[in-house]
Amino acid sequence: MERMNVFDALDCTTVLDDPPAEVHVPAPRSPDTGGKVDLDRRQFLDRLLATGATGLAAALAGGYVLGSTVAPVFASDPEVSTKHKFRYGMVIDTRRCVGCKACMAACKTENKTPPGVYYTVVVEDTRNSEFDRPLFMTKPCFHCEHPPCTKVCPVSATFKREQDGIVVIDYDRCIGCRYCITACPYGARYFDFGENYDITDSGGAWADVPSPEYNQYRVREDGESPIGNVRKCTFCLHLQDADGKYSREEGRWPACAKTCTGHAIHFGDLIDPESEVSRLLVERQAVRLKEELGTEPNVYYLL
């Protein structure tokens, strides 16, 4: 079931022609916008004006709407953002997550990850008893804009792809030093120790089924990569088409997002202002984890 967003209404001029005071706009959330926002904001406003949304554009130009949450939607650096084709990211709605862990199961099935390797985990925050509801969140790799994990790799085996911002690992180059695990602040990286589930162990029904990861279709073999490598979420990039596009209609969508029972995982291109993720970020209260480290995750949580 598709959800309606505020930005769905952008096409509807009657709403947008209303005087600014009546436009319901979210308040800015975080003060650290920095100077780099301006260009993006102008582009954004241009687009709005082009769609005839003058009322809202005027309100936004008034300056009290576009806080930091909008800026990252259009990528962090204006120059880079024009070069990049996509900037994939996720917006995960903690209100919709029921903690069923279907995403974990879907991910395991899709990528055939071994025991001890979890491209996403569903954590439950039990610290705050004042919460009147349990707080679950699924935690994939955040494909940070400034990933500390790639910087420390001694052999550049892990890097951020230019074209879509996905942080990948070259299994054939990685020496398995695990420095990147220590450098990731979000526990998103896992070492493949070579363990197997019964079903994937030699003789098991799944033993010879390859993993589609990175479109490499490797069959798991003792001592061979990815055993002895560090592994992490790839946003299921093997489901992209030749242009680097996903398609939900065709089922080429990250397995966790596709399967999420509560529709909590929203996936899409953060550069595209029309994408569901971009719209949600404007509409709702979004946070990113450990902002103080300057990693600028491309995965947001809605509270």
Place this chain on the structure above:
Amino acid sequence: MDIWLKRVFWAGGGLFFAIGIFGWFDRLSNGHLNTDYGSVIPWGLWVAAYVFFIGLSAGSFLISSLVYVFGVKRFESIGRIALFQALVTLTLALLSIWVDLGHMSRAFNVFAYPNFKSPMAWMIWLYTAYFALVAVELWFLLRRDLVVGARASGVRAKVYKVLSLGAKATSDESVNRDRKIVKVLATVGVPVAIMFHGGVGALFGVVAARPGWNSGLFPILFLLSALASGGALLMLVSAIFQGGYHRNSETIVALGRLVLGLLVLDVIFQASEWLVSGYGNVPGHVEGLKLIFSGPYWWVFWVWQLLLGTAIPIVILATKRGHSARWAAAAGGLIAVGFIGVRLNIVIPALATEEVVGLTSAVDNPRITTDYFPSVMEWAVTLGIVGLGLLMFGLGEYLLPNSSEEVSHVPA
């Protein structure tokens, strides 16, 4: 070397080495399956051992350069063994970190595809340069003795012949030339050693994701502890080899004073690091500290590191006992062993915290836990590396020109 010391020494080296064979066999045939670290604590005993050995190497090299760069006469009699120790412990360090790799056969990738934004790439490149430098320096230091020794007959002479690489000259001139080369190499080596060991500190220090490491004090702290631990081991080693404590007694006692000073300085730096971060009481930061002081492995800090490795040796070295070479050497041994505890407490507790709350309870897997105790295989591999080190020292003593003879040599 006293007969009983010699026996204990060879027996220990042989035993450890034999245990190591089992460990290495398991490691090479089963990969990382039988290790106990995981993806929350990705580095364990082997990385701690590596930091320990590399510190010993940098420390003993820097002490040897007191002799060969700064001409400190006091330590001249142990200059050679200090350099030899630097080479042996460097070998052990490289073995320890090599066995830790997920793909040991790909170690060469660091040369083929280096990423110089990574402190680890810098380390490996500097180690290589340093390894070559120490080996060449040691060779020039021993060259004349090797040439002379090769003229005799017997096994040793044959070994010398090979090691002398065809060099023939034994004249004063050639020895003077050797000295000059040694001085140049040692001088170049000093900044290299400071860089790579400060760099090991930086390797940890730059990781902003781990507040327990992320401190500007780390590179300095690493250098200090390298000097203290390297000097301490050198006290023990020169009490056993190259004439032992009979011949080197004054040097050992003098070295004891130097090490005492370094150790106290190291303690002050450590304490200031802990006090400042403890005072801040930032959860991520103090979590690791709490583990060190009152976690399940509290005894590593209180008993091993503080009592055995710091308090007792300080008392020995600062009192009259410190004037006896035997006591001083024993204190040196304690300090060196105590530093293993220091290394463990640097590497592991800072990793033993959940980076995202709830991570370890989200899945039920032994690799996803904040608890870590090295497995039998990990211990065996490390013991094997230690055993190899002991055997290398023993063989070095047996095969290499003895510096206690050197003094009496008259150039031919």
